[in-house]
Amino acid sequence: MNAIDITRIRRFHRTVTREAGVLDQSFLGRGRPLGAARVLNAIGRGMSDVAVIRDYLGLDSGLMSRLLRGLETEGLLATTPNPGDARRRIAALTPAGQAEFEAYEDLSNERAQQLLDHHPDTDALLAAMDLIASALGQQAIAFEEVDPRDPRAIWCLEQYFGELARRFETGFDVHLSKDPEAATMIAPRGAFFIALSDGLPVGCCGLKGHGHWGEVKRLWVAPSTRGMKLATRFMDRIETAACALGHDTLRLDTNSQLPEAVALYHRLGWTEIDRFNDDPYPDVFFEKRL
Amino acid sequence: MNAIDITRIRRFHRTVTREAGVLDQSFLGRGRPLGAARVLNAIGRGMSDVAVIRDYLGLDSGLMSRLLRGLETEGLLATTPNPGDARRRIAALTPAGQAEFEAYEDLSNERAQQLLDHHPDTDALLAAMDLIASALGQQAIAFEEVDPRDPRAIWCLEQYFGELARRFETGFDVHLSKDPEAATMIAPRGAFFIALSDGLPVGCCGLKGHGHWGEVKRLWVAPSTRGMKLATRFMDRIETAACALGHDTLRLDTNSQLPEAVALYHRLGWTEIDRFNDDPYPDVFFEKRL
DNA sequence: TCATTTAGCTGACAAAAGTCAGATAGCACA
DNA sequence: TGTGCTATCTGACTTTTGTCAGCTAAATGA
Structure with a gap:
């Protein structure tokens, strides 16, 4: 075990965690708790089956249910029973929900763009990000x-x-x-x-x-x-x-x-x-x- | 604005956020809320001035005070007035606190080591991490x-x-x-x-x-x-x-x-x-x- | 058909995190 | 010495997040 290599990973981890925190803060700016924002984003990014979203976000079924209900009364989404299995539900964004999702997307994209703008060698930066995302993500x-x-x-x-x-x-x-x-x-x-x-x-x-x-x-x-x-x-x-x-x-x-x-x-x-x-x-x- | 480059950054961001979440989960395993664990880690990593820690973690002064008190009654740290300015306080780990901090360090190091072990080209991975940490961290x-x-x-x-x-x-x-x-x-x-x-x-x-x-x-x-x-x-x-x-x-x-x-x-x-x-x-x- | 399992919902809590208005004690400078 | 400012602490909140048992409706399988 190489001490300096561990230092390098840990340093990376710290900066990146801080970066994630900053984005979360900016999400909070839209007046919605982070949990609800995350559900909205998961649906916007294509997840529709409630169980899948819950699993992805690691939420308790009760909490998930309440978050969905909250977004529903906000008029941002609608849930319908899954035609294949009526116990399951699928969630879909309303036009208002889609607009709200896009507002979150804009925040993320803006942050990403800032990063690109402030770096002298974007090709190297992006290549490094790809490498890490591939190494970390077992997707x-x-x-x-x-x-x-x-x-x-x-x-x-x-x-x-x-x-x-x-x-x-x-x-x-x-x-x-x-x-x-x-x-x-x-x-x-x-x-x-x-x-x-x-x-x-x-x-x-x-x-x-x-x-x-x-x-x-x-x-x-x-x-x-x-x-x-x-x-x-x-x-x-x-x-x-x-x-x-x-x-x-x-x-x-x-x-x-x-x-x-x-x-x-x-x-x-x-x-x-x-x-x-x-x-x-x-x-x-x-x-x-x- | 290049759409695919933005996708690349966003993908990176998602995987890395998930990775950070996993580590947070493992921190929770030590039976202490994340806030308290973060304070303990900040002190262990060398921060001693309470105001500095508070600023670093972005905490409200009331919340910070309570977290410190909690760790103090756990016997993990002691606070003393700053000799130069008695309004300020400095926090220091007790031996028990140091041991606990090291337990958190071990968790982080283990995770880092896992990453190293599972990657075919660790040099490239580490170089990529250095690059990103330097780009992101304005430290x-x-x-x-x-x-x-x-x-x-x-x-x-x-x-x-x-x-x-x-x-x-x-x-x-x-x-x-x-x-x-x-x-x-x-x-x-x-x-x-x-x-x-x-x-x-x-x-x-x-x-x-x-x-x-x-x-x-x-x-x-x-x-x-x-x-x-x-x-x-x-x-x-x-x-x-x-x-x-x-x-x-x-x-x-x-x-x-x-x-x-x-x-x-x-x-x-x-x-x-x-x-x-x-x-x-x-x-x-x-x-x-x- | 009927017991069993499953997905989601609800109510009742509890813990954690965040907020805010004083209170206190020390510092700084006139 | 007094006035204003600062850092921290405390009490009294609210919001957010997490947990759990019990409920209903639908699916499953003997």
């Missing part, structure tokens, strides 16, 4: 099939291209590469997946159709989530999607300057094949029969 | 003159040598460099300073005496605190210390592979001079008359 990573023109998909692709530019000795220019039209990575010809950790995109992968075979494109995993076998899970998804689209073979190209990618494909049972396109960047080519 | 950085054999000084030096090894194309071996004996950086011949941010060492700088001139050695600033003019403040300290030791000139050596260091010395009014030692690593030499 499951969810996959979602999206249109590659979805803003979250575009953000992933920007990160991906930025990383290629940094890692390739010769740099990387998207336009010189055979940039697949976004449309080729949409059903029924292809597919595009992103991975979300608590709402934040942390990876992407595309599948482009070429008749009976499919091509894997744009596999990227955020630095903060590497080592969590996300790439493997993406490849599983892609194989499943390719089968569903009727492909019998998958191909992909990559570069020997990305040794972890090359190692991954070998590990997952891909075989190296000859060059199958004239894209200037790749120098290693793989194939896998499904 | 003043305190300087302390210490013996260079103090464990905190040694830790700084390890970081410093590690960084040189990474940055010098040829690597860096302390033993090949003219390693000043620690004893030459202690009064009355020299001095050694460290900078502390909330207890964590974030920089160091040494002064070695050579008769009428002094030599600046081992200036290092933690990556997490760069851009905060810490190096400039170190050099101020060193100049003051050198004057006090009766030196009329300061010299130092550095390397052109550390351009930010070279730029710093130019900016602070140093002049480049000829080589004044036969250390294999430096290739740039500076002098400043006091």
Whole structure:
């Protein structure tokens, strides 16, 4: 046990706890106790089942009930029985509740923006936050099939291209590469997946159709989530999607300057094949029969 | 305002808030309300003036008084009037209080250790935490003159040598460099300073005496605190210390592979001079008359 | 069908946290 | 020396949070 490392974590913990306290204080400014504000926020963030909210916030069922009743008489939410199980209730925000929720959101966002504004190197700060949130949060990573023109998909692709530019000795220019039209990575010809950790995109992968075979494109995993076998899970998804689209073979190209990618494909049972396109960047080519 | 960057900060904030809540829960396990535990911890961590603690924890004076009284009847602390101003009181832990404080410390340390144990890349995690704590915490950085054999000084030096090894194309071996004996950086011949941010060492700088001139050695600033003019403040300290030791000139050596260091010395009014030692690593030499 | 379990609600408390108006004693400065 | 200010303490609150037993209505399963 390294004493200074423990000091470092403890210092981090203290500053961050203080920061959380400041935000709580600002929440209090809206004239509602913190408990009620938290329930409102949980619902606003998409939780609707009362039991789920209660569990998430760690509240006693009696207390929860009273908080809900309070917000209800404020006109901020309405509860209805769950159609599948009438003992359970689902809570939904009224328009007034939605407005109030957004006011809380604005407070949080403002605070976040302040942090960004006051830091000289926001990229490093954000990367550090991602790393810590991934390390601390044991939350499951969810996959979602999206249109590659979805803003979250575009953000992933920007990160991906930025990383290629940094890692390739010769740099990387998207336009010189055979940039697949976004449309080729949409059903029924292809597919595009992103991975979300608590709402934040942390990876992407595309599948482009070429008749009976499919091509894997744009596999990227955020630095903060590497080592969590996300790439493997993406490849599983892609194989499943390719089968569903009727492909019998998958191909992909990559570069020997990305040794972890090359190692991954070998590990997952891909075989190296000859060059199958004239894209200037790749120098290693793989194939896998499904 | 970048929506995804805000998402990243908010996600970080949520996970970290949950983490803080977990620790609070474990504090509750010692059968004392959180408020009292916080007061005990503040005193244990070195705060003694009641007003200072109250201000730090943001407590009402009445509430603070009652919490102190509670801990006093538990036999954990004793308060005495401040000798300089008898209206103020200072609180100090009794042996029982110290033991109880340490029990809380153990809980925190255990939690920190768990985090370290469960992460594949602890260096990156800790660096990220330092960065965030420095960005968030506006706390003043305190300087302390210490013996260079103090464990905190040694830790700084390890970081410093590690960084040189990474940055010098040829690597860096302390033993090949003219390693000043620690004893030459202690009064009355020299001095050694460290900078502390909330207890964590974030920089160091040494002064070695050579008769009428002094030599600046081992200036290092933690990556997490760069851009905060810490190096400039170190050099101020060193100049003051050198004057006090009766030196009329300061010299130092550095390397052109550390351009930010070279730029710093130019900016602070140093002049480049000829080589004044036969250390294999430096290739740039500076002098400043006091 | 009927006992059992489950989700949520209610009433009755209790503990914790926060607020506020004096009271007291010491300090500071004219 | 007196007046005003300060730090702390005390008593008398309120609000917020947490707990618990008992209730109802719905689901579950023999």
